[in-house]
Amino acid sequence: MRLITPTLTFIFISLLSFQSMANQQDPWEDWNRDVFAFNETLDYYTLKPVAQAYRNVTPQVVDDAISNVFSNLGEPVVIVSDLAQGKFLDALADTGRFLINSTIGVLGVFDVARHMGLEKHNEDLGQALAFWGVASGPYLMLPILGPSTVRDAAGFSVENLALSDINVGSQVFTSDELFYAMVYGKYLDIRGDLIPTEGLISGDRYAFIRSFYLQRRDYLVNDGEVADEFSDEFEDEFEDDF
Numbered sequence: 234m235r236l237i238t239p240t241l242t243f244i245f246i247s248l249l250s251f252q253s254m255a256n257q258q259d260p261w262e263d264w265n266r267d268v269f270a271f272n273e274t275l276d277y278y279t280l281k282p283v284a285q286a287y288r289n290v291t292p293q294v295v296d297d298a299i300s301n302v303f304s305n306l307g308e309p310v311v312i313v314s315d316l317a318q319g320k321f322l323d324a325l326a327d328t329g330r331f332l333i334n335s336t337i338g339v340l341g342v343f344d345v346a347r348h349m350g351l352e353k354h355n356e357d358l359g360q361a362l363a364f365w366g367v368a369s370g371p372y373l374m375l376p377i378l379g380p381s382t383v384r385d386a387a388g389f390s391v392e393n394l395a396l397s398d399i400n401v402g403s404q405v406f407t408s409d410e411l412f413y414a415m416v417y418g419k420y421l422d423i424r425g426d427l428i429p430t431e432g433l434i435s436g437d438r439y440a441f442i443r444s445f446y447l448q449r450r451d452y453l454v455n456d457g458e459v460a461d462e463f464s465d466e467f468e469d470e471f472e473d474d475f
Contacts, residue, residue: 305341358388
């Protein structure tokens with residue numbers, strides 16, 4: 234009894250501390266949970282069935298090629314993010330990746346640069362904003378797009394505005410329909426790749442995904458110099474997706 238009572242007290246205090254931390258990170262939890270429920274319903278009836286069918290009919294080599302193409306299309310954002318954080322050697326390497334994969338790699342279908350020793354860096358404008366001292370702000374569940382924070386949502390918006398400007402200025406895509414088809418295709422490819430990891434999610438799905446997302450972003454912002462309890466299980470599947 235002497236051991237049980239202090240132990241229960243410790244557990245109770247720990248749970249209170251955890252709840253307090255969660256409240257600070259997620260002050261809009263009621264709203265976020267409503268959006269999460271909407272996203273889950275939309276995913277269940279629309280995106281997931283298509284993604285499952287996509288996985289069933291698409292050979293792995295073709296799936297890898299599609300993932301490579303979308304990864305290559307995102308390299309300019311990575312390069313800008315490198316430069317914004319003063320990572321000039323990384324920017325040089327990522328520029329080389331983009332040029333090599335866009336040419337020798339046939340518009341990114343083949344990740345030739347990786348076989349030449351140029352590994353991909355996972356950078357985005359959200360991380361660049363963090364480098365310049367912008368706080369993450371509250372956790373934010375975005376309709377359709379999923380987990381984010383105020384800072385990451387701002388960075389994501391700038392990235393997509395830039396992509397739209399490139400589209401308009403260079404006529405990369407000949408129509409809005411083709412542009413949005415490409416965007417849908419990207420998220421379909423990501424959703425298909427995430428299906429095998431769903432069995433690893435346990436308990437409260439909302440809380441699990443929130444915890445994973447925040448820890449993962451903290452890990453990326455600090456270039457891996459933090460403890461990340463999820464990285465071993467999820468690193469391979471989520472490396473290019475978040």
